[in-house]
Amino acid sequence: MSFRKRNIGLSTGGDRTGSVNASAQSQQAPAAPESTPGVRPSPDDGRPTTSTGTPSLDNILAGHGGLPIGKTLLVEENGTTDFAGALLRYYAAEGVVQDHRVHVVGMPEQWGRSLPGLIGPADAVDDKQDKRKGERMKIAWRYERLGEFGAGIAGSRVPTATSGDQSQPTADGSPDKRPAFCHAFDLTKRLTHPSIANLNYIPLTPSNEPLFTTIHKRLDAAIASSPPNTVHRIVIPSLLNPTIYPPESSQPDSVLPFLHSLRALLNTPGVRATAMITIPLTLFPRATGLVRWMELISDGVIELCPFPHSADALATSGAATSHEEPPQGMLKTHRLPVLHERGGGSDQNVGQDWAFTLSRRRFEIKPFSLPPAEGDKEGQDGAVPGNMPKKADLEF
Amino acid sequence: MPTQPPLPPLLAPYVSSLPPSSLIVLSTVLGAQGNWLTLRYLYAALNASSTSDAALILGERHNGKKQKVVLVSFLRGWEFWRAEAKRLGLDLARLTDKRQFAFVDGLSELFSGPRTTPTTTTTTTTQTTPPSLVPSPRGGPVPQRTILPSRSAPGPIPARGPQPARGPAAVAAPAPLTPSAPSAPPASSREIGPVKRLHLSGKGPAALDRLEKDIAAVVAHLSGRATATAEGEDDSEVLLVLDQPDLLLAATGPGQGIGATEMTEWVMGLQQYVHATVMTLAADLPLIHNASAAAHQMPTPLETEHAAFAIGSAHRAHLVMQLRDLDTGAARDVSGVLRVSKGGAWGQSDNTDANGSWEEKEALYFVQRDGGVSVFGRGE
Numbered sequence: 001m002s003f004r005k006r007n008i009g010l011s012t013g014g015d016r017t018g019s020v021n022a023s024a025q026s027q028q029a030p031a032a033p034e035s036t037p038g039v040r041p042s043p044d045d046g047r048p049t050t051s052t053g054t055p056s057l058d059n060i061l062a063g064h065g066g067l068p069i070g071k072t073l074l075v076e077e078n079g080t081t082d083f084a085g086a087l088l089r090y091y092a093a094e095g096v097v098q099d100h101r102v103h104v105v106g107m108p109e110q111w112g113r114s115l116p117g118l119i120g121p122a123d124a125v126d127d128k129q130d131k132r133k134g135e136r137m138k139i140a141w142r143y144e145r146l147g148e149f150g151a152g153i154a155g156s157r158v159p160t161a162t163s164g165d166q167s168q169p170t171a172d173g174s175p176d177k178r179p180a181f182c183h184a185f186d187l188t189k190r191l192t193h194p195s196i197a198n199l200n201y202i203p204l205t206p207s208n209e210p211l212f213t214t215i216h217k218r219l220d221a222a223i224a225s226s227p228p229n230t231v232h233r234i235v236i237p238s239l240l241n242p243t244i245y246p247p248e249s250s251q252p253d254s255v256l257p258f259l260h261s262l263r264a265l266l267n268t269p270g271v272r273a274t275a276m277i278t279i280p281l282t283l284f285p286r287a288t289g290l291v292r293w294m295e296l297i298s299d300g301v302i303e304l305c306p307f308p309h310s311a312d313a314l315a316t317s318g319a320a321t322s323h324e325e326p327p328q329g330m331l332k333t334h335r336l337p338v339l340h341e342r343g344g345g346s347d348q349n350v351g352q353d354w355a356f357t358l359s360r361r362r363f364e365i366k367p368f369s370l371p372p373a374e375g376d377k378e379g380q381d382g383a384v385p386g387n388m389p390k391k392a393d394l395e396f
Numbered sequence: 397m398p399t400q401p402p403l404p405p406l407l408a409p410y411v412s413s414l415p416p417s418s419l420i421v422l423s424t425v426l427g428a429q430g431n432w433l434t435l436r437y438l439y440a441a442l443n444a445s446s447t448s449d450a451a452l453i454l455g456e457r458h459n460g461k462k463q464k465v466v467l468v469s470f471l472r473g474w475e476f477w478r479a480e481a482k483r484l485g486l487d488l489a490r491l492t493d494k495r496q497f498a499f500v501d502g503l504s505e506l507f508s509g510p511r512t513t514p515t516t517t518t519t520t521t522t523q524t525t526p527p528s529l530v531p532s533p534r535g536g537p538v539p540q541r542t543i544l545p546s547r548s549a550p551g552p553i554p555a556r557g558p559q560p561a562r563g564p565a566a567v568a569a570p571a572p573l574t575p576s577a578p579s580a581p582p583a584s585s586r587e588i589g590p591v592k593r594l595h596l597s598g599k600g601p602a603a604l605d606r607l608e609k610d611i612a613a614v615v616a617h618l619s620g621r622a623t624a625t626a627e628g629e630d631d632s633e634v635l636l637v638l639d640q641p642d643l644l645l646a647a648t649g650p651g652q653g654i655g656a657t658e659m660t661e662w663v664m665g666l667q668q669y670v671h672a673t674v675m676t677l678a679a680d681l682p683l684i685h686n687a688s689a690a691a692h693q694m695p696t697p698l699e700t701e702h703a704a705f706a707i708g709s710a711h712r713a714h715l716v717m718q719l720r721d722l723d724t725g726a727a728r729d730v731s732g733v734l735r736v737s738k739g740g741a742w743g744q745s746d747n748t749d750a751n752g753s754w755e756e757k758e759a760l761y762f763v764q765r766d767g768g769v770s771v772f773g774r775g776e
Contacts, residue, residue: 044765216508252698256647257507260471264504267473289699292682293646295426297471335426341472342480343432343763344731 036231038098039272040181042068047338050231050274051182053094054087056365058182060354061300062339066181069231070266071337072259072275074298076286081306083329084278086187086358088237089115091276093185095233096196101226103200105215105236106244112199117189119361121182188360204244211249212258216265223271232273234262239279252290259297299341301334304356327355331365400768402439402484406759407771410715410736412440414635414672419663421713421739423679423706428719428732430676431472431480432763434637437674439484441465441635442491462632464495464618466670468611469639470502474591483767498614501593502639507647509595596644600653604644604662611636615669633671638663642677645705650697656704663709677706679718713739715754722760731763734771 042049042064049066051058052073058066067073077084093115095102104111185191202218204211223232240250249255266273281303284291295301306329331354336344355368403411411433414420420437424430441463469477477499481488491497592614596603619634641663648654667673687695687703695703710716718735735758761771 220508251649251651252646252696253649253651256643260503260506260643260647261508263471264473264506264508267475267503269475287682287686289646289683289686289696289702292426292678292680293643293698296640296678296680297643301426340427340429341431341476342767343429343761343769344427 036229036272038094038100038181039069039231040066042066045338048272050098050100050233051094052087052276053090053092053182053185054363054365055182055184057087057302057363060333060336060352060365062336064338067274067276067300068337069272069274071299072263072266072277072297073300073302073337074295075276075278075302075304076281076291077278077304077306078281079306079308080282081329083304083306083356083358083363085237086363088235088276088278089187090185090363091233092199092235093118093191094183095231096191096193096199097183098231099195100231100233101198101200101222102233102235103202103219103222105202105219105234106204106239107201107235107237108203109199109201111237112196112201113190115191115196116185116187117191118193119184119186121184184362186361187358204246206246210254211246212254212261216258216261219262220265223265223273228270230272232271234266234273234275236275236277239277240284241280242283250284250290252293255290256293256297259294263297263299295334298335299337303332303334305330305332325357325359325364327357327366327368329356330354330368331356400764400770402443402768403436404761404769404771406757406773407433407436407734407769408440409754410717411436414674415714416633416671417667418672418714419667419709419712419739419741420672420674420715420717421706421709422674422676423710423716423718424676425678425680425720427721427726430717430719431476431639432761432767432769433717433719433734434467434639434674434676435477435480435484435486436769437635437637438465438467438481438488438497439486442486442496462496463635463671464497464632465635465637466498466500466611466615466618467637467639468500468502468594468641470506470643471640473503474499474501480767495618498618499591500611500614501591502641502643505593505595507596596648601658601661603648603652604654604658607644608662608665611666612669634669636666636670636673638666638673638675640676640678642702642705645701646698650701656701656708659701659705660708660712664712675709677709678702679706679720711740714741715739719761729762730760732761734759734761 039048039050041047044063044065047064048069049061049064050069051066052061061067075084075087092102092104092112094100096115097118200222202215202222204215207214219234223230226232238244240255242250262275265271266275277298279291279294281291286292286295286303307327333352333354353368354365357364357366422430422433442465467477478488488497488499492499592610594607594610596607598606615634615636619632641659645654645656645659663673663675683699683702684706685703686693686699716737716739718733718737720733720735722730722733736754737756738754757773759771759773761769763769
């Protein structure tokens, strides 16, 4: 850990290194569950939620402002890109920063070392703050109150980090994010946090019992052996990917019982855990029964459809204004935690077309706006002045 | 309380007064889950017997017979059903105490066996009521698990054993639940409490038989209890609700000797014990249509078996309630489409009453944030 000095974001991190869990437990045991760092009640129905590490992803999760505890999120990705992996890294890094217990399945320790570096609370790096401040008045009063509540907790926990940005509005004009809840990370840097050593790696070692049985037992044991109030994050990158998993693991009678057991584990009373799983859709298309069952067992299902490189022009013109970065792909929400379990449909974000943009500092999900019509040159040129020189070059 | 009536008027004829030995198949898809409808079945059966206003909606009760419900859920835990039923005004925990309702947990230990972990110390905090009465139990330091061993427990629990023995918490299963079960057979220490946990062990039909026995024991206990207390309701009707039993099929498959045929027989076996059966199934496109000859790819065994099971069940059903997404895409004020159609066994029962009030129709439904549901025709 020679580079520890680089990204020490939280000044209080040092004194909680060794006995994180123990101290957290002693402090938290009598208190309400919501007072755990990184966990806050949902503005929708008050259930505890935790951040995915990506503010805009938190915001589309059916109004809960985060991933509800006990839920799994299945992130599917088409093609050969690794946007889903970036989401997973944010998710894991957020867990590290929040002193959650992070379990990584099937990845070497190298994966943990490549987690994105901490910049600070998510709001601090929002470069559009000035613009957003005007929108602040529109925020409903109940969310305002939530923000103050969060700031109070943040102040007691991480004083340095929250000094400048208490109860500021969020990136998407959506209200419920507070500094201590979600952080911003830089993909080009490496996370150095005291508790990164607490990552629990579960390797896929061949043994005489089925692979997934071993994984489940190790997860179960790890969760069982930690103090009761610990918040766990289970990270399963690229499930069923044949470079990681043996071929027989993609049999339904192998992977579906595992996912079912994982769901059971997360639903166990007293266990506070979330899980995020990614799966390569190109190898396992959504049109197969196996993947559909995996989706049915998961609580939330989102699909990433990156634009192919040849569609760069479309992507560029898809940006609403030239100030925004062009979207890199579409994001579809097939199922949202809690909402669809109840019957679904009443969320205002349902049916929305989403586009995502991954930049160095954040993964942003925003409503997708159709580009101007093909023949509308003026509209296109007006919208994308950056492209003008190129087109001129082509014509000559 | 929801602003909508708990039972939408359009829905009421279909969820109440189920004809004897009928099967109702409730097919759902990924984006249109049927839990709300399952809850309406629970509500129609359980609430009608206690309150009078529901009787107005339902019309005449079923010969005054008391209805009881056994809910077997393979994808959702007790906590979910309890919380959602509470939004509807049903207190499942209390109903469990009154022996009107029993929950069979097919989620927690179906494949993994009993969890050995935090239960050992905490289950000593026994409550006279099932695990549910603490308002926000999730994450509380005390997991309220009143587990009952599914089989006789051999010995003390290792703190964290790699091979969790069956029936771990025999220590914990004690007083609060058992003393009220007078007729519990002493020899077999099988105890039936509020939450019975299923565990799939072994292979093939034998494993299914074991599950059937477990569920049948719960049913027998529930209906037998009424006679024991001699409340004059000897012939209570038990409604069996199977929530996504197709998971069993998907997660085992013909490779383990469980195919569509075995599953169908299993469901038929269960139907024998009860008055009526409601079964939810996944009917997503890949699960049904991939198996057909028109599909371009070779169907996987999972798809073939699932399609066979789902379609076969629909043919045996009296009524098929299909939920699906809105064809025109998601909308903010519509959750999905409900289609009621006749099953293959339509009109075979003697109870022409119910059949008379059932007619095929298609309607839209909307699940509100507060849990209320409105069902309405297109354009209304």
